[in-house]
Amino acid sequence: MTAPGIARGELVAIAIGPALDVGFATATGSWAGALPEVLTLEAECRPRWVWWSAATAGPLVAAGAVLATCWDVAAVHRLIFGGWHADPALVWAALHDLPTDTIPGLGQLDLLAPAGDDSGDLDEPVRPDGHLRAEWTGGGWSRDSQRLQRWAALALRVAGLQRGRIATPAHAAAVGSESGAELLCVELAHGGLPLDRGVAERLITPMIGPRPATPDEAEAQRRRRDELVLQHVPGREVDLRNPAQVKALLVGLGFDVPDTRSWRLEPFVGAHPVIEAFLAWRKAERIATTYGYSWLDENVGADGRLRGPWTGSDGAAGRMTAGAGLHNMPAELRPAVVAEPGQVLVRADLGQIEPRVLAAVSGDAALAAATLDDDLYAPVAARLRVERPVAKVAVLAAMYGQTSGTAGEALKGLESAYPTAMQYLRAASEEGRAGRDVRTYGGRLVRMWPTPAGVDETAARSLAAARGRFARNAMVQGAAAELFKAWALTVRARSGARIVLCLHDELLLQAPAGEGEEVARALHRCLDEAAARWFRGSPVRFVADVSVVSRWSDAKG
DNA sequence: GATTTCACGTA
DNA sequence: CGTACGTGAAATCC
Numbered sequence: 001m002t003a004p005g006i007a008r009g010e011l012v013a014i015a016i017g018p019a020l021d022v023g024f025a026t027a028t029g030s031w032a033g034a035l036p037e038v039l040t041l042e043a044e045c046r047p048r049w050v051w052w053s054a055a056t057a058g059p060l061v062a063a064g065a066v067l068a069t070c071w072d073v074a075a076v077h078r079l080i081f082g083g084w085h086a087d088p089a090l091v092w093a094a095l096h097d098l099p100t101d102t103i104p105g106l107g108q109l110d111l112l113a114p115a116g117d118d119s120g121d122l123d124e125p126v127r128p129d130g131h132l133r134a135e136w137t138g139g140g141w142s143r144d145s146q147r148l149q150r151w152a153a154l155a156l157r158v159a160g161l162q163r164g165r166i167a168t169p170a171h172a173a174a175v176g177s178e179s180g181a182e183l184l185c186v187e188l189a190h191g192g193l194p195l196d197r198g199v200a201e202r203l204i205t206p207m208i209g210p211r212p213a214t215p216d217e218a219e220a221q222r223r224r225r226d227e228l229v230l231q232h233v234p235g236r237e238v239d240l241r242n243p244a245q246v247k248a249l250l251v252g253l254g255f256d257v258p259d260t261r262s263w264r265l266e267p268f269v270g271a272h273p274v275i276e277a278f279l280a281w282r283k284a285e286r287i288a289t290t291y292g293y294s295w296l297d298e299n300v301g302a303d304g305r306l307r308g309p310w311t312g313s314d315g316a317a318g319r320m321t322a323g324a325g326l327h328n329m330p331a332e333l334r335p336a337v338v339a340e341p342g343q344v345l346v347r348a349d350l351g352q353i354e355p356r357v358l359a360a361v362s363g364d365a366a367l368a369a370a371t372l373d374d375d376l377y378a379p380v381a382a383r384l385r386v387e388r389p390v391a392k393v394a395v396l397a398a399m400y401g402q403t404s405g406t407a408g409e410a411l412k413g414l415e416s417a418y419p420t421a422m423q424y425l426r427a428a429s430e431e432g433r434a435g436r437d438v439r440t441y442g443g444r445l446v447r448m449w450p451t452p453a454g455v456d457e458t459a460a461r462s463l464a465a466a467r468g469r470f471a472r473n474a475m476v477q478g479a480a481a482e483l484f485k486a487w488a489l490t491v492r493a494r495s496g497a498r499i500v501l502c503l504h505d506e507l508l509l510q511a512p513a514g515e516g517e518e519v520a521r522a523l524h525r526c527l528d529e530a531a532a533r534w535f536r537g538s539p540v541r542f543v544a545d546v547s548v549v550s551r552w553s554d555a556k557g
Numbered sequence: 558g559a560t561t562t563c564a565c566g567t568a
Numbered sequence: 569c570g571t572a573c574g575t576g577a578a579a580t581c582c
Contacts, residue, residue, distance in 0.1 A: 241577060243563055261564065286565065289576055314573060319568085321573055328567040328574060400570035465569070473571045477568095504568040504572090 006045040011071060013050035013156035014038060015141065015148045020059055023148025025156050030149035039065050050159045052088050052151075054182035054312070061186045068493065072179035073155055075312055076162045079171075079178050082437065082445035084315040088158075089137045095161040096130055104134040123147075125154055167443065173533055174442030177485040178313065181320060184492060184499065185310035192305025193326060193337060193500050194345075194510060200296055200336035207332075208288040225288070229281045232274035240281060249274075291325060291333060299324040304340070312485075316470070317478035318444045320485070320502050327503060337508075337552035344516040346497060347555035348523045348546040349506040350484065352376045355395050357480045360540040361441040362424035366417060371541045384413035398425060399476050401469035425472050432471025433464045441535070442482035446474040480505070483542070486530040494529075495522040508552065516548035 006012060006026065013025040022033045038060060041047060046068050051057065053074040060067065074086035081094050089103045104127065120128050123146075125136040133140075141151035166172050201211070208225070212218035226240055238249045246260045253272055257264050262282060268275045300306050308324025321327060329337075339345045350356075355376055359367035370379040381391035386409075394410030396402070398421075415422050431438050435448045448467050451460050481504075488502055497511035497519045511519045523546050531542045547555040 239578090243578085259563075282565080286576090290566080290574095308574095316572060319572070323574065325566085325575075328565085330566060397570075402570045462569080469570065470572095477571070506568080 006041060006047050008046050009069070010045070010047050011050050011156060011159060012041065012047040013152040013159070014056060015051070015151040015155065016056050016059055017142040017145075017148050021145060021148065023145065023150070023152040025149060025153035027156070030153050032145040032149060035059060035063055035065075038067075039063070042067055050152075050155050052091075052155050052158075053086070054186050057183050057186045058190075061183075061190050067183065069176065070179045070183050071159045071162075071175070072182045072312075073158050073162065075178040075182045076159070076175050078313055079174055079318075079442070079444050080162065080165050082447040087137065088154075089132045089134070091158060092132045095158060095165070098130050102129070102131065104131055125150060169536065170441055170534070171443030173486065174444070174482055177442070177482060177489055177534075178318075180489040180492070181485045182312040184488060184502070185312045185320065188310045188322070188499065188502065189307060191498060191500060192301065192303075192307040193508070194340050194343075195300055195304060195306040196336050196338040197296055197300055197304060199338060200300075200333060201293070203333055203336060204287060204292060204296075207284050208292060211293045222288075225281060225284055229274060229277040232272070232277055240278070241285070246278070287330070287332075291330060295325060306337075313444075313481070317440070317446065317474040317481055318442075319477065319481040319504055322502075326501065331553070334553040335551055339510055339513075339550045342513055343510050344513050344548050344550055345500075345552060345555075346509040346511055346516055346519045346523065346546065346548050347506065347552065348509075348520075348544045350480075350487070350527075351543040351545055353480045353483070353505045353542070354399055354476050356540055356542055357483060358399060358421050358424070358476050360535050360538045361475070361479045362421040364418050364421035364424070365539070367421045368539045371539075374543060380414075380417075383417050384410055386410050386413065398422060399473065401425075401429060401472045424475070428475040429468040429472040432467040432469070435464075435467060438471045438475060440475055440478035440482065442479065444478050444482070446471065446478060483531065483534050486534045487527050490526040490530040490533075491523060494526050495519050497522075520546045520548055 010026065015023045016035075017023070020035050022035060022038060024031050024033055024037075042065060049067055049070040051070065051072060054072055057067070057070070073088075073091055077086040077091045077094065078084065090100060093100050093103055122133070122135060125133055125141070127133050136147075136151070141147050162175070166175060209221045212221055229240060230236065230238065233249065233253075236249060239245050243260050247257065250257055250260065250265075253274070255268055255271070262279055265275055265279060269279070270276070299308060306324065306326065308322050308326045311321045313319065314321045337345070351374070355367070356371045358364075359371050370376050373379050377388050377392045377395065380395060381388040384391055384394070390410050394414055398411060398414055428438055432448055435450055437448055438446050440446065448471065451463050455463070484502075484505060488499060488507055491507060491509070492499055495509070496515065497509040499507060500510050501508035507523070509519060523544060527542055527544050531538070531540070545556070549555045
């Protein structure tokens, strides 16, 4: 069978084997093909690609494919059922209401299992007991062309079952964003972030010294850094890398500190010269160990791109995460993120995203009215009759579940001014406290954890409180992540620029130098479009701050 | 050798 | 008694 007439947006499932042979499946049949056929179909028909996980997209992205839309079975599973694990056996079991503890495994662990894989037809992926066969899920799906087609057809069937679990239009939209985010992650991991290695090294050198040529030289540098601190406490043998020893030293000097965290030591700067020297040492040590020459060597390619692994949704509220320091690079190193020759960087971040999202998902008309202002906290402060900083702290405290601190009076003001939003937060918190799972606006199930049996009442109370804060925060942070993904994917679809970094509420794109301003305008348009699709008819206004620069650090924010 | 603790960077 | 993540060094647990 060759490619039949495929409609735009029609579900077409694919599975790709180790030799990059492709099994295709649609509702009407399956066929064997190769990677170029995927590119052709994309160009001619633009189907919605279905796959078990974004790993399938790897070879396609590497081959230069830019695919418009997809249905990522694993991503949709994480959305509907929560948690992080989303391998085919688990996805299948969840959709068929089968117990997960009877999922067959491969190898020794399964020796004791009854009704093993040997029963029935090995070429049939579904076992008599309803589970997927371990021989298939363990890699047997790619054994030959027939199986690839079968595996693709199974993914298509699973996508259909998942579709049946979609409860609202918002959930349906999230299915698209979550799937697309996984594809974007593959592209981000492949493309990398432009980073000027020379600039990075020139930033690092003054902090930790020149690149050591030998291990001995590295050791000598370490000792020199240590000596800058130890000279203030002559005669003391202290391993600065051992917090317990540092604490003992400080206690011996009369500083009664419970731990050696920087923010705890900061008040004592000036009381003893060793404090300031140690804090400076900590900063340098962080650069040396985590963001030093070895970090550059291991993560920056010969093409000057910093590459790390990306995940489309973390285990909690569903934000995107990245490794290799992409999400926690110290601000001091940001000047090294530079547009390549003939290109510019376009940076955009969502302004006050969490309170705006709260206004939308809670349906609080008064808070929604406040979002019409560029600065949401200004009308909130006016309404509460407090200074702006007080209003801001109060709103953040309400969203994060803070109970200590000085936000008390203003919090009461929020209760009467924005009762619907506050009730939404309280309801989430109560669900969490009770140990009940919560579901975000986009339909992500956020699982709670039980209080272990046998803990005393104090511990149980603090666990419940922690769950309450977690649930309350997840409802806001999770919905914000959903809007952010919708925005990023709209930008990906509408703008010619390439996304090089996603940072929770911030997008960084690289575009040809002459197109920067057009991309900047597109970012604003895409936000309106994404927000309208994310929450149809919501009166809430979202705003983005956009700048066209050549280095990341030149953008304000 | 794997897991936990401490610490700190980002949002 | 704000949340989440990733990372690395040392301590701790097998």
